[in-house]
Amino acid sequence: MRYSGLRLLTQALTGNRGWTPAWRDPQPKRAYDVVIIGGGGHGLATAYYLAKEHGITNVAVLEKGPIGLGNTGRNTTIVRSNYLLPENHNFYEWSLKLWEGLEQDLNYNAMVSQRGVLNLFHSDGARNAAARRGNAMRLDGIDAELLDKEQVRAYCPLIDVDNGRFPVMGGLLQQRGGTARHDAVAWGFARAADARGVDIIQHCEVTGIDVEGGRVTGVQTTRGPIRAGRIGLAVAGNTSRLAQMAGLDVPMESHVLQAFVSESVKPLVDQVITFGAGHFYISQSDKGGLVFGGGLDGWNTYAQRGNLPVVEHVWAAGIAMMPSLSRLRGLRQWGGVMDMTFDGSPIIARTPVAGLYMTAGWCYGGFKATPGSGWCHAWTIAKDEPHRLNAAHTLERFRDGRLLDERGNGPFPWLQ
Amino acid sequence: MIRIDCPYCGPRDEVEFAYRGDATVRRPSADAPADAFYDYVYTRRNPRGWHVEWWHHAAGCRQFLKVVRHTMTHEVRQVAPATTVVDVPSE
Amino acid sequence: MSAPEPVSPLARHLTAGRYGAPGDAPVYISERQCVLVQLFARKGRGDDVASAMQAGFDLQLPSPGNAASAGEITALWIQPDAWMLVAPRGSEGALAARIKAACGDAGSVVDQTHGRTVLHISGRRAAWVLAKLCRVDLHPSAFGPGRVAVTPVADLACVLHHSDAAPGFDLIVFSSYAVSFLESLTHAALETGYDVA
């Protein structure tokens, strides 16, 4: 059923009784051409692009719970492509381009809002790093602007430019960055993939990956075995466990990243702002809640909950950046489990097991990557080789020393 | 908040410590092959369950402690000096 | 030429007077001028250092979490096989040299007199004020007189010593942070009021 304003009106006049499920709830078949493990944004996008771009529609997406409730439903909804390394910004830029046409493509309003993403800096060194990054983006055709202190003040008057412990020197702005409605992304991809014949199978947990002679043959699930010659992992936070089912140890650790939302208030923050002197970023949802977050709790965990020290850090950084937020109230706190890699960049690649692919290791970058990750993962699965956009995002780069270390933090996942 | 019962200082908040990751990997000897160093630096079991890990009591006694902690419940089962051999609980 | 006097980082920051709320239970904040010497036992030489300190200074080095005094010297446990020795201000480097002489190659000695600043807070509500800044349990049952904790206070590394039963606490902090630390401490003490001698 196609969504439109007219449909909304006619349905309203008939008591909204004619709406049908956004996606089917099929029984799993015994075999598929491709099985995608993980019904989050990345898995659903992979399935969608397999169908749309490569004509591969005999695809199942297996999700252990309901779709979209892992990190897709737990992030701070930011989209941007303002990365330093060409391997990263070119990939994220492709993802951003997909975001820009996503709603029309999916016929689902994911509320992609290109309201601008501003990264503040507070020192000469940080300014130079921001300039290097912004110039690298511009050379590759990606929008970036350098704001000085007064331009920052004008752009977002709530920012305390002068008086804090670390006065603001300026910021790197990407106007095309912004936010998207995270739940709607999963639902929109699910609906569009379903419409192209993909089976989205919820409450179907993978308990084993069958490997014969170095090649995958299928999966064991709580709803029985399913055969498939090609399997894609899109299980952020749990990649280590799933990869181990196929006998692989991967260079990754699982860490929790917390996020917060305030009580709803009238429009206050019209952009996405990140605070360079403390781990902090903020935007305001269309519902009015200020959505914000910061750094990792910093120790391995699979639990989707965080603890007070990070709450204190993040909230203090928020007040340091915008002192007028002080009297607002935090409404909810939650955590998502990140696949943290050893260089802070993702893996979209074939694996040493033939027929097994993964889009993984997304660290903090997963949500914004959703369409791009699905697109590149689908390509890699369909062609059994990476697209040039994800050619560098291999599993082997750690062994080869061809690292994609955006910030130079070294092989410490909790610092990435 | 994770509370770690430092064998020297007593129970302390996690903020006194700096996490240093998996404590089951050991630095290979100088003549070990490159793969051994690769595994030491990059290969992790990353278990969902009991994890043996280093916590540096940076704001306390400056000791690297071996902590046996569960990565779902966050229960801490054992905290020991660096050279102690610890058992990983079976479940 | 008279003997040179070191200048404290707090020299211009602690001005005598009464500050904050005018309540009847203020805390008292002062700086203590001390000599500080960090003493380590070398690997496997803990017993030798202990006997040397016993013999040379009649000082029994304290166990973890504790302080011990002999004469003018107080030893604070700070980490395994390491202590901070605190004594009244004397001639530059003299105590460190005496301790090194006593311990010989069994110990490593580092003078930290200038590297650390010692503040003292006392008064009936001193522990309550400290609890605003300090994460360890300061209840007398957990941290009575003679107890030592190496723990952050006001987010800064600190050796906290329950130095007298009055109660009073010594706070040993890195000198470069002394001013910042004092700002946090006095801010926390505004509610009770505080008195700088």
Next chain:
Amino acid sequence: MTQRFRTASGGRIDRNRVLRFRFDGRAYEGHPGDTLASALLANGVRLVGRSFKLHRPRGIFSAGTEEPNALAELRSGARREPNTRMTMAELYDGLEAASQNRFPSLRFDLLSLGALAAPVLSAGFYYKTFMWPASFWEKVYEPLIRRAAGLGRAAREPDPDQYETMHAHCDVLVVGAGPAGLAAARVAGAGGARVILCEQDFELGGGLLMEPEHAAWRDETVSALQSMAEVTILPRTTVFGYYDHNVLGAVERVADHVAAPLPNTPRQRYWTIRAKTVVLATGAHERLIAFPGNDRPGVMLAGAAQAYATRFGVKAGARALLFANNDAAYDSLFALQDAGVAIAGAVDPRPESAGASAARARGISVWADSEIAGTSGGTALHGAHVRRRGGAGTDTAVVADLLCVSGGINPAVHLASQSRTPLRWNEALATYVPGVPVLAQHSAGAAAGVTGIAEAAADGAKAGAAALGAAAPAIPLPTGTTADARVLPIWEVKARGKAFVDIQDDVTTDDIRLAHREGYKHIEHAKRYTTHTMGTDQGKTGGIVGAAVLAEARGERVQDVGLPTFRPFATPVTWGAIAGAHVGKHFAPTRRTALHEWHVRNGAEFMDAGQWLRPAYYPIPTDTDAWESVLREARAVRRAVGICDVSTLGKIDVQGRDAATFLDRLYTNTFSTLAVGRARYGLMLREDGIVFDDGTTSRLAEDRFFVTTTTVNAAAVMAHMEFHLQTAWPDLDVQLASVTDQWAAMSIAGPKTRDTIARIVDGIDLSNGAFPFMAVGDGTVQGRPVRVFRISFSGEMAYEIATPSGYAEQVWNAVLAAGREFGITPYGVEALGLLRIEKGHVAGSELNGQTTAADLGLARMLKKRGDFIGRTLAQRAGLTDTGRPTLVGLRAARRDEKLRAGAHLVEPGSTTSHGWITSVTRAVEIEGWIGLAMLRGGAQRIGTRMHATFPLKGEVVEVEIVSPYFVDPENQRVRA
């Protein structure tokens, strides 16, 4: 008449004192002991807000934290706080509040016209439209949606109030001071435990406060608790989160019950409480029933109406009707009757009940086996339509301006659930109660599903005893009979009209069913699709009702549908409270060198280096701009002598028998061969082969070294050393002490350096022969001990003088005096940077965690024999690739053109980056701008020209690629 709904007597308010307050500009009066909500009700104010989406009129619905409707902007200006629950706002004299989410006024809200389009505004409507044309989303649709959404308006100025933190430890933390909490605290306290009792209300007592017959027990218990030295009572304190290891967060509202905090007093205090055992006596929230018009002002939870009558002495209406599915709610109705409220009757879906019998005995008419099918009225309730259950027969119109609703109770299990205590279904109450906890924790009283004052208190005493874990002393307990709290689980009355499950966010039963129809069948999907329970009240009164509607649609039982996860915060918590004192300049500590005061007195401009403050430069009146200061300072070094505070460099005293062996393994180069009294430059890698840090290390004795690190890595290097000593090489005898703060250090550099310091340094022969480049020695300056290092960062003849930091200013002044005749000039970090760039020394911009030794031209520093950290992985193909960018120098081809760090190096006309500029400066040794860069094929490109492009500013500068060593590449000067 003011306070015309105030009862003649009764309640816990102080009728002898009058508090004046304003709501939406109108003046009212109330009494101490009132909340804003009770005072407004006393004055007959019924309409207090507008709903989130449809802007429907809203009245006061509850008397506590669960309030969905009665939200106000409290105070004004910089102290304005939106969305404050009027039911929690303690009245004070001069209080000012304003309604929110309405335009232009509460009574005539233009945005409520949007409700005409309500059928279109069904759940998730925005996902199906607003997509055409694509560019309209940001320009048209989104701004409209954002303006209509949101509730109150936040302040736009910095908060003038202060906040604080408090750390607490206890044996038993009791959350909630109702009958269960008071009893638990008393038992634990009497048994000698250290107890903390937190109560979010300003009065202790919880449900006791609306039961006057139990006032004596309450008072006696409270005074007993107050007399216990080890019991800390915290009223106005909300426990908002339950975290790992039995650590809980709470916020104490120290000064929210006054117009502004007193001087020296924080507004709120954030407590971190570490409890051995926790007793959760958090009570329960009454729940709504979804029937058409259940959102109209005048519809109120039954228990709330009782609280207003008995605790606050306020009649929430003139004529009350009850709609309840349980006997306990009848007590509320009887309390209203006793307070003088006219009773219109009771509507009960049950065919017969004890409550109904008791009501009839009081002369109250009861519609049994009946339900409410709708309400009438505009912005206030006029009446309700009563019908037989299921809709048989005709409706009866009942006139009432107060409709008390009770669908049963939901234990406040939020904290228990956050602590991973599983919830289990309680059939009698048709709700979730806590199961067996994972942590040391007990739920007691209504929070555990135990209803009634006497029963809850007894349950609390039991929990207190269990928490004590020892023989528990007996305490007096209240007695009395309790109405049955069991419910007939009806959730919804299906009739024409909007029946709300989330009153704040306008989520109706039809919305839930629509979500189900569209496949959003899981509770989390339905919640997110409809926004059910996502308002500021977090669905405390209607959450389970929505779940029940979903369950019915799914053809399942409520308990099979489950509930959305309970996450912190149990109650919303003030942002500033958690930030505490970490505001403004105190966001992070500030680290100052021992010379800081001198720098301040001498006009330094400071810059941040991590937490350190360092002088950037020292402007003098004749300098026209910063560059002039920097160039003047740098020239002084190149031509005569300058002095720079370098105290911030990390310094580590390394001692022990194996100190040299240790340093050999730590550094890429060798230290065991270093002679005592000599220094050597060292390079450290991370284990992954990337450069970590550098610095000079001096040998003070066979078994003692003095290591220096970069300013930013000082702590990281210390931890790196400790890690390897303790975990990889525990057999080594090495002791480490940070002496960064013990030693102040100043670098004196320039051709006149020796002439300057030789005048004041005693005890060291500073002649070049006796004290050559890289020599180290101890001496004195005017009787102060100093350690002199002949090391250079600038490329000039230079000596670093370290002195115990208490003598820093004295030694610094001595050097200044000695150098006066040479024009000695203090120089800051900017000039230091200029000098090091001219010399080609790498620093933070090049040691950025991404570069190898070879990239930086330091490959020779990697020793050929022996292990060192990073040796093996540095040999990986990707790190030895000759295509990697390497360090080069740059010079602007046109001498008047400026270089910028962060520019990329390209071939003319191309956008392919071959490298980037890491550091730039105006030079003093040569003319114009120079820089350092990382450039692919760097060595081969020396002597060529490229373009430095800076697209962010649209600049392109032609540069010459040169050697990075602009000054004295043969190192003659440093050895002079």
